[in-house]
Amino acid sequence: DARVTQTPRHKVTEMGQEVTMRCQPILGHNTVFWYRQTMMQGLELLAYFRNRAPLDDSGMPKDRFSAEMPDATLATLKIQPSEPRDSAVYFCASAPVVRTETQYFGPGTRLLVL
């Protein structure tokens, strides 16, 4: 049963600390998306990659957020330094080569910055 995995599932950290979230897309999927979900803003697209190349990261605060795909099986989202307003659930989603409209979501990383 292929699925997107994310680690960690929960993260509590103090303001100013670096946070790294990891995502393993479904094998063979070539498009990876990062979303942030909060009660106030709902689901927001932060960045996405196709074939490991960043296509759009306009939704991401550039000064503190960075997203990379070191290889086809790993996507990372880093926040440095973290702030309380970054508290949210961060989702990774992947999509296959042909049917990029349908996205498959991971379980999310619930981040709390104190």
Next chain:
Amino acid sequence: SQQGEEDPQALSIQEGENATMNCSYKTSINNLQWYRQNSGRGLVHLILIRSNEREKHSGRLRVTLDTSKKSSSLLITASRAADTASYFCATVYISSGSARQLTFGSGTQLTVLP
């Protein structure tokens, strides 16, 4: 910013009843999708309807699309307690040379009472 807006924000019904959720969007779309999110989980794709389609069925789900009114509805027939979740519409437009992005609405929280 969210393109789709769902209505109602919350819906509570008895098991066996039908549930109808509506979604409105603002700009021209390629297709519209509905996703479900159980509490504490990632989103799960339910159904996709293309801009040249008016109605689509999948099991107990029926989706309609009215491009002239820029609106869609999701009908769940014979609801079950397990249908309790948040339901999101997501619109897709095509950016030339890039992956197809999803823009999510604010969601409808459905509660099905046993």
